[in-house]
Amino acid sequence: MSGLRDNAEIIVLRTIRSIAVGIAVAACITLFANTVSFLGTLNQRYPFLILLLPLGAYLTLRIYQKLGDAYRKTTVSAIDTIHDMEHAATDGIRITRGRISPWMGPVAYIAASISHLTGASVGKEGVGIQIGLSVGELLRRADHNLPLEKEGRPDYYLMTSSAAAFGSLFGSPITGVLFGLMFATPDVLRLDALYPCLISSYTAVITAESLGIHRMVIPPYTELVLNPANLMTIMVFALMIGLLARLFLNLLEGFRKAIAEKLGSKALAAIVPAALVMLLFAVIALISGSFSYSGLSIDLLYRAIDGRGVPLYAFMLKAVLVFLSIAAGFAGGEVVPLLVTGGTFGYAFASVFGLETGPYAVLGAIGMLTGGTNLPLVCFALGLELFGYGEPALLFMTVAIAYLSSGNSGIYHHQRIAMQNRIVR
Numbered sequence: 001m002s003g004l005r006d007n008a009e010i011i012v013l014r015t016i017r018s019i020a021v022g023i024a025v026a027a028c029i030t031l032f033a034n035t036v037s038f039l040g041t042l043n044q045r046y047p048f049l050i051l052l053l054p055l056g057a058y059l060t061l062r063i064y065q066k067l068g069d070a071y072r073k074t075t076v077s078a079i080d081t082i083h084d085m086e087h088a089a090t091d092g093i094r095i096t097r098g099r100i101s102p103w104m105g106p107v108a109y110i111a112a113s114i115s116h117l118t119g120a121s122v123g124k125e126g127v128g129i130q131i132g133l134s135v136g137e138l139l140r141r142a143d144h145n146l147p148l149e150k151e152g153r154p155d156y157y158l159m160t161s162s163a164a165a166f167g168s169l170f171g172s173p174i175t176g177v178l179f180g181l182m183f184a185t186p187d188v189l190r191l192d193a194l195y196p197c198l199i200s201s202y203t204a205v206i207t208a209e210s211l212g213i214h215r216m217v218i219p220p221y222t223e224l225v226l227n228p229a230n231l232m233t234i235m236v237f238a239l240m241i242g243l244l245a246r247l248f249l250n251l252l253e254g255f256r257k258a259i260a261e262k263l264g265s266k267a268l269a270a271i272v273p274a275a276l277v278m279l280l281f282a283v284i285a286l287i288s289g290s291f292s293y294s295g296l297s298i299d300l301l302y303r304a305i306d307g308r309g310v311p312l313y314a315f316m317l318k319a320v321l322v323f324l325s326i327a328a329g330f331a332g333g334e335v336v337p338l339l340v341t342g343g344t345f346g347y348a349f350a351s352v353f354g355l356e357t358g359p360y361a362v363l364g365a366i367g368m369l370t371g372g373t374n375l376p377l378v379c380f381a382l383g384l385e386l387f388g389y390g391e392p393a394l395l396f397m398t399v400a401i402a403y404l405s406s407g408n409s410g411i412y413h414h415q416r417i418a419m420q421n422r423i424v425r
Helices: 002-045 047-067 074-091 104-118 125-144 154-170 173-182 191-211 228-263 266-288 298-306 314-327 335-352 357-373 376-385 392-405
Strands: none
Touching: 002 047, 002 104, 002 125, 002 154, 002 191, 047 104, 047 266, 074 125, 074 154, 104 125, 125 154, 125 335, 154 173, 154 191, 173 191, 173 376, 228 266, 228 314, 228 335, 228 357, 228 392, 266 314, 298 314, 298 335, 298 357, 314 335, 335 357, 357 376, 357 392, 376 392
């Protein structure tokens, strides 16, 4: 009876913790997402704000220099802690140390606000996850000081908070659950944390919706039907997307290293690429009359999907701006840039070969994200929930081949991936 009572107590405590994490994370993510939306609109309305890009890069550099580089690595620290707990469960060792400060969330919020006010070509999900992880760590510390702490494991708090953050950002609860379970170790589905991640993700999505969070709204498009011709085309396309994701990540890392080595000074390494972004935005605006490549550039993805169209070179131009913005040290993340780059490439691919552009833009976005995150099941769920792709067979083929061909690089460093499962190493 005592064992049954202990199990019931743990279930009750996990439910309470997961609901608390979901509500708290959703409130913070709603504030962050709506701030990014407001600042992005402000930047589009007042294009002269791009002149602040070099200053923004320098301020971001100074913030992290003052506080320490660890504040940039919230997600990496969370992944390392989850791995520690996995070893602890295997070896019978209890890990109690923490690597994440609750102050990392507010710092990331401020840094990302600078990025989107100035129009840096970065995303928001990376910082959103960092904010969620910081909230989870704050609640874990509070729990640790209470007599109810039984089974309040650090990895569960980090997994549930990341599930809540990802789910609420996209309005995709299933995707959030899978992200929380797999983002640290894509080869392992942590079913021991399924229940708390399930509760936290669904709670966060519902709470954020009730608070009026600003999210992506994918325009309608025509889906592909499953037939041999489409299947073969999608297989070739997904292979190209996986290789493009691999090239994107390698070039991104190459940009960072080259700028740091060539310029030497950290201040110059931040200011120079930011100034180049500013000049590119100005040139693009003079030629096209638009600042659609600044900030999140979600409108480029929408135009690729709904048929209004984008230039065939849009994916290359967006990629260069992302490389320079991230090399300059701007905070935000790579998820939305991956979606936009993949979606505009899908549009270009379909246009060249006379295919339906909408579905290829969607599959390109999802395939590119798969290659960049090493999370095919998460991206498959995102394709169903956010993008509403109704033909699961073609969607699954896209994410599977994109994952297999994308190599070992990813935006979430320190992930553990079994390379023998890849066909392109």
